[in-house]
Amino acid sequence: MATGRTHRPATRSRGIPEATVARLPLYLRALTALSERSVPTVSSEELAAAAGVNSAKLRKDFSYLGSYGTRGVGYDVEYLVYQISRELGLTQDWPVVIVGIGNLGAALANYGGFASRGFRVAALIDADPAMAGKPVAGIPVQHADELERIIQDNGVSIGVIATPAGAAQAVCDRLVGAGVTSILNFAPTVLTVPDGVDVRKVDLSIELQILAFHEQRKAGEEAHADGAGPAAARRTGTGSDASADQGPDGDVPAVMPA
Amino acid sequence: MATGRTHRPATRSRGIPEATVARLPLYLRALTALSERSVPTVSSEELAAAAGVNSAKLRKDFSYLGSYGTRGVGYDVEYLVYQISRELGLTQDWPVVIVGIGNLGAALANYGGFASRGFRVAALIDADPAMAGKPVAGIPVQHADELERIIQDNGVSIGVIATPAGAAQAVCDRLVGAGVTSILNFAPTVLTVPDGVDVRKVDLSIELQILAFHEQRKAGEEAHADGAGPAAARRTGTGSDASADQGPDGDVPAVMPA
DNA sequence: TCGTGTGAATGGATTCACAGCG
DNA sequence: CGCTGTGAATCCATTCACACGA
Numbered sequence: 015m016a017t018g019r020t021h022r023p024a025t026r027s028r029g030i031p032e033a034t035v036a037r038l039p040l041y042l043r044a045l046t047a048l049s050e051r052s053v054p055t056v057s058s059e060e061l062a063a064a065a066g067v068n069s070a071k072l073r074k075d076f077s078y079l080g081s082y083g084t085r086g087v088g089y090d091v092e093y094l095v096y097q098i099s100r101e102l103g104l105t106q107d108w109p110v111v112i113v114g115i116g117n118l119g120a121a122l123a124n125y126g127g128f129a130s131r132g133f134r135v136a137a138l139i140d141a142d143p144a145m146a147g148k149p150v151a152g153i154p155v156q157h158a159d160e161l162e163r164i165i166q167d168n169g170v171s172i173g174v175i176a177t178p179a180g181a182a183q184a185v186c187d188r189l190v191g192a193g194v195t196s197i198l199n200f201a202p203t204v205l206t207v208p209d210g211v212d213v214r215k216v217d218l219s220i221e222l223q224i225l226a227f228h229e230q231r232k233a234g235e236e237a238h239a240d241g242a243g244p245a246a247a248r249r250t251g252t253g254s255d256a257s258a259d260q261g262p263d264g265d266v267p268a269v270m271p272a
Numbered sequence: 273m274a275t276g277r278t279h280r281p282a283t284r285s286r287g288i289p290e291a292t293v294a295r296l297p298l299y300l301r302a303l304t305a306l307s308e309r310s311v312p313t314v315s316s317e318e319l320a321a322a323a324g325v326n327s328a329k330l331r332k333d334f335s336y337l338g339s340y341g342t343r344g345v346g347y348d349v350e351y352l353v354y355q356i357s358r359e360l361g362l363t364q365d366w367p368v369v370i371v372g373i374g375n376l377g378a379a380l381a382n383y384g385g386f387a388s389r390g391f392r393v394a395a396l397i398d399a400d401p402a403m404a405g406k407p408v409a410g411i412p413v414q415h416a417d418e419l420e421r422i423i424q425d426n427g428v429s430i431g432v433i434a435t436p437a438g439a440a441q442a443v444c445d446r447l448v449g450a451g452v453t454s455i456l457n458f459a460p461t462v463l464t465v466p467d468g469v470d471v472r473k474v475d476l477s478i479e480l481q482i483l484a485f486h487e488q489r490k491a492g493e494e495a496h497a498d499g500a501g502p503a504a505a506r507r508t509g510t511g512s513d514a515s516a517d518q519g520p521d522g523d524v525p526a527v528m529p530a
Numbered sequence: 531t532c533g534t535g536t537g538a539a540t541g542g543a544t545t546c547a548c549a550g551c552g
Numbered sequence: 553c554g555c556t557g558t559g560a561a562t563c564c565a566t567t568c569a570c571a572c573g574a
Contacts, residue, residue, distance in 0.1 A: 039481040066462040085534045103488030117379035127477035196483040204324040219385035223297040225454040230361030343551045343556045
C-alpha cells in the first residue's frame, strides 16, 4: 500500500472519514434549527449539545472540512449550513425513486424530510397493477415495467427499495442496470451489487434486536450485582451513533478488493 | 448539557463488542434461512457470504460468544441459531408499544419481522382521538392518555416512537416515566434521556444524505460542465475509496451565500 | 480571555496469519 | 488435510490537552 507522503496537510483534503460523514447530517439539522431562530453564531459546545455529540468530536469533524470557525467566538451558522450542505452534495437536487409502495413505501413518499433537503421523489413504482395510477402523497404510482424508462428519463441515481425481501434483489438488479448507483434498502435482505454501487440498509428488526440485547443485559445486572466492580453504575446509553450500518465498506458492495 | 450519556466500556466477562452485537442479527437471519432449508452445518466462509461480511470478522465475532464451531467442519446451524437468539435475548418475548400511528407507525405495525423474532406489538398508541379504536394490523389503536397504563399493564420496556419530530421528546419522556428503558426513535430529532435508557435512531433523511455525499463524489471527477442532462450512469469506478489521496480537485471554496 | 483547531494519546474494530484440533 | 479460534498487527475513531489566533 502506498504509505508515506504526509507532506501535504492540504487544508481541504478530500479524505473525510466515514464516521464524520455520517454525523454531518446531524450537525446540519441542528444548524438549520438555529438558523430558523436567527441565531448568528454558535460555539462547538452548544452545537454539539444540540446534535447529541461531544464538542471535541464536533471540532475534529469540522476540521476535516476546513477552518470555518472563529477562535474565541464560534461558528457562523449560515456559513456552516452552506458549507455542510455543499459537502454533502445537497446544493443540488437529487431525484429519487421509491420502489415498493406498501405501507412503508407510502410512509417514505409522505416523509417531509426528503423534499426539504435536496431530495425530490421523482417517481413511485410498484409491481402491483392495481396500484398503477393511484396517487400516493400526490404522486401517481407507476408500474414496475416502467422502471428503466423512469430512471433514465429523470436521471435518477438514487433508489429506495421498500419491497418485500423476496423481490429486493431483482429490483436492485434492475435499478443498477438502469443506472442507479446508490441504494437505500429497507428490505430485510443482503443485497449484492457491482463495484461502484453504494448500498445502505435500514432494518427495523435488527434495530429492535440490538435494543433487546441491551435490555436483557440491564435485567441481568439488577438481578445479580456483579462482583468486585468499580462503581455501581448502571448501564449507560449507547448513544445513537449511527453505527449499525452497512455502509460503503465491509463487503457489501461487491466482492472485489480494489 | 443535553444528552447525559456516558459510554461505559462494557469490558465485563460478558463483554461483547458493540460492533459484534450489531452483526448478530445479521448472522441470525442468514442462519434462519439455512435452517429453513434444512442445511445442517455451515462454514464461516459460507455464512459470511450469506450475511455480507468477511469470514475473519465472523469468526472473531463468534469467538466472543464461545467456541461453538467444529474445526475442519464448520458450525451447526440449529445450535448457532439457538445460541445467538439467546445471546440477543430473543428467547423471551418482548412486548413493544408503537407510538404515533401515521404512515410509518402503520408500516411498523404491519411489519412481519417483529413478531417473527421475539417481539410482540402490545399496543398502538396515537394522540389523535379519531384514531382510537380503529384497528391497524389487527390491533386497535389506543389513545395517548392510556400510555402509562398500557406500559405498566403489559410490562413494556421497549418503545418505538413514530410521531412527528415535535412530539417525540414529550412522548419519550412519558415512555421513560412509565418505565420504558429502550427506545427506537424514527422521529428526526435528538432525544434526551436519563442515564440507563438506550436510544437507537433510524433516520431516513440522514441515510439519504450519506448516500448523496458518496454519489456526489462519484460524479466528482467529471470536470464540471454540469450537464443536468440525463444522468446516464456515470461513475469513476473508483470503487472503494480506500485511502486514495485526493487529488488537487478544483472546486474552490470561495463562494459564500451571505 | 475564550474557543477553535490539531498533534498526540488512547481505545476499539478489522484484518492477518497461523497454531491447533477434529 | 480443512476450518475454527485467536494472538498480533493494522487501521480507524474518539478523546485529550494545549498552542494559537481573534
